Amino acid sequence: MGYTAVEQKIVKEIAATLDNIVVKDVNRLVSEIEKAERVFFVGVGRVLLSLEGIAKRLAHLGVQTVVVGQITEPAITKKDLLIVGSGSGESSFPLAIAKKAKSFEAAVAHIGSNANSSMKEYTDLFVRIPVQTKLALPGEIPSVQPMTSLFEQCLLLLGDSIALMMVEEKAIDMPSLWQYHANLE
Template sequence: MKAEDYAESAALVTEECTKALKAIEPEKVLEYLEMLTVARKVFFVGVGRVLLSLEAMAKRYAHLGIDTVIVGQITEPAITKDDVLIVGSGSGETMFPAGIAGKAKAIGAKVIHIGSNPNSGLKDVADLFVRIPVESRAKAPDEIHSEQPMTSLFEQSLLLFGDTTALMLVREKHLELDKLWEYHANLE
């Protein structure tokens, strides 16, 4: 290992993330934001590192005044037909999020799948599919290849998608950044 390996690796990661974010269909992003802003509550479900990215998204959206819930938290309320469930799953085949999506849909909630695989079982459940077309376990031929291990690019892109859409909401609603601190945790 050499000192320049860090700069080279950082460049690779950021270039891959930029390519992935630019590959997301802007029209789908606008549909996504519309569904988010009209929902009473926005629920999030995923597992592993995807869940970590979703938790960061939920926190940021909460800073913008959106009522967010992570599925499985002890204080999780009931989902209703006025709510949206965001499912993060690159393959769309992860058992727990797929099962929760089916249950939410049966209750009447809207389901948004953010993933890579357009042919997953979630295609029959999701009201909206936002595709981050990066390499996943599905290994679709049109996926963006990554030099990073496993599905790191999906998790990173998901996190950055959350921050990108949060910025879009800030600009659309003309929110004053200094006033957002009222939504920030204050028991720290």
């Protein structure tokens, strides 16, 4: 199968998935991001890579972002938000960090595929990316891609959608955002 056929399959899966994310949950997440003093992010593997991209983009919008584990990570407080990326909601490290964040009274948002995961105990907000899981939950978008590629792709695009929502809501002048871009490159 050639590039064009594969690319079209992937784009179709992404569009179907993004179209099935609950808008009110995304709006609530945007509200939580905007009211937080700082926004922390935690995930593992390729999910972490997507979250790092989201953290960077929100930083370009003036949001104070922190990726859990970075050397300059400050203490989390009740004024902060932790965003957990975990499709299954069962990954050990994100679960432990969510539990710890709750012990400091921080708000916790989970972006994942399984609303009834162990993460549910620690979260204030859940945004479902309805991709195919091994649980075969209702409303899952099937994927021809390996592993959890569709989740990671949609997570990054959800983050970019949130960033653009914030830009439009605040009528931010796009060229002014370059002041936040890395300049030691």
